[in-house]
Amino acid sequence: MKGVLLVNLGSPDSTDPKDVKRYLDEFLMDERVIDKPYLLRAFVVKGIILNTRPKKSAAAYKKIWWEEGSPLIVLSERLQKKVDDLTKVPISLGMRYGNPSIKAGLQELADKGVDEVLVVPLYPQFAMSTTETVLVKAEEVRRKYFPQMHFTNIPAFYNHQDYVRVLTNSIKKELEGKEYDHLLFSYHGVPERHIRKSDITNSHCKIDGQCCSVDSPAHQYCYRHQCYETTRLVVAYLGLDAHQYTTSFQSRLGRDPWIQPYTDATIEKLATEGVKKLAVVTPAFVSDCLETLEEIAMEGKEEFIEAGGDKFYAIPCLNDNDEWVKVLSRWIDEWAMTKTVNA
Template sequence: MSKQGVLLVNLGTPDSPSVKDVRRYLDEFLMDERVIDISQLGRTLLVKGIIVPFRGPKSAKTYQKIWTDKGSPLMYYSEIMRDELQNRLGGGYQVELGMRYQNPSIESALNKLKEGGVKNIRVIALFPQYASATTGSVHQKVMEIVSKWQAIPDISFINSFHNDPDMISVFAENGRKHDLETYDHYLFSFHGLPQRQLIKGDDSKKHCLQSSDCCSVLTDTNKFCYSAQCHDTARLIAESLNIPRDKYTVTFQSRLGKEPWAQPYTSEVVHNLAKNGTKRLLVFSPAFVADCLETIYEIAEEYDLEFKELGGEKVQLVESLNTHPVWIGVLEKLATQTV
């Protein structure tokens, strides 16, 4: 009997922390038209002429700080997710892992599913909140590849799972490990996006950034808005932990360039809190299902150091979903539910 196929896709990682491999990764990542959505000429000049040559060596040093004997943390956790999900689903399924950028490629993972003769494919982009630059890019890449196949099986996509109750419970459980009452404030820090991409995603053209609180409540108008989904994820985690609204802030990190990105910026909020006397800060990062450069280094190392230099005592990162068995159960649910 034919198996059902499941394709897990994460963002990607360099093959090694060498400058050469980091530059190759950055080049593929930043040349994606959904990531830097400007003209091809402008993107080529910016990425190949400025960002990759100059940022590559700096990023390589950062990757070297988080690299382990098992390789990239993101790759390590993603491979375990694949293997654990395969164990959960059993012999009636074939689970493969692909990275949107670098290895293993989405194409190689899809080819394995094709060679396995699967009767259908469920694509799960490992990003809780939908964004064109992440989930949208994965879906586009999958469709480009399979469009060249002679026989195309049934394919279904998971758009987002930002409000999945079991996922929320894992983040909340991980937060409780840190004795919540000992912290003065809580941050929910999500990966940033340029404001222009948020605006482009507003099909109504009448809602996005038209007010200061346009993302605070998820509605039919902004249901596909990355920022609105981020706020909703944060609200659900905070409610499950009984964190009052005035005790937490939703922020965005990892911006690139000088144009405005989703705000407020995590770095600025961390600085302001320290200057205003906040001593202990607990940070959730619910845009990532696996700990990676943006969490292990940017939050746990950089923000912690900056916070202490301004008078704070501690920025504590809450670990991500990683290989938590309840999270694997969420993947099982996404793989088997009727879309």
């Protein structure tokens, strides 16, 4: 019997600093997030970050927390329910970090007799700290607890015409009747070394402004290329000129170089250059979360206004958008009928 496991990033169980600390410990100790040797990673995370960051992060979560709980969890559950209502196979939900866990999601499917699972990381672009860690963790759980199961995973869908169309339509709908000078595509940031580590050619990715536009097998796993390609495809649908949009990357950590340009610096730069009405979309996220609701919609807006901007529009993620639900449900049903994933 077939079934589907949707997997998102995850969230603390509450805004209590203890819960936030527990979540950050699991998240930051992932070797695909902070890809340093274990002892060094433990020293940085447990010896430094977890002694300072939980209270600050807890305060940030409190700003965006809903009565129902974490926005990311609530929105993921809404997506799961809508997809489950439209598809012919059972749909469960798991988080890479926190609850509900991947194990819990697989157990739910196993209890229904499922032995063939389509794992769907809810990330349009591939990255070792998102898609790869989900697939690795799911396989670890399968081997330990559900050896009878067989996995298939959905490929990165950043350039799928259905996804691009849905994303474009959501942007159009959100900006309908609003005047804006510039559209900023802000993606989650990753260290430059992640891009090079994911290069299956071991030579193509130079992060020099040119390699992402030159065809290469490396692009199959190149987060930077896939982000810029998402922007290019959406911009083509929207009919924007080069001066009407920018691509940037947010949420850097530590002193090592991360892919640029940085979102906070870009927002300030656009304001100082005369952009008065800025719209920001975050296509690396399917569900709104701390990085979109607090870092962009709150901090980003404040930075823009302080730098001389006037209007700031934070465009919601796809979340449980009905058009997106239909597309995802169709991909799942196609897999259920043909044993292939066409996303």
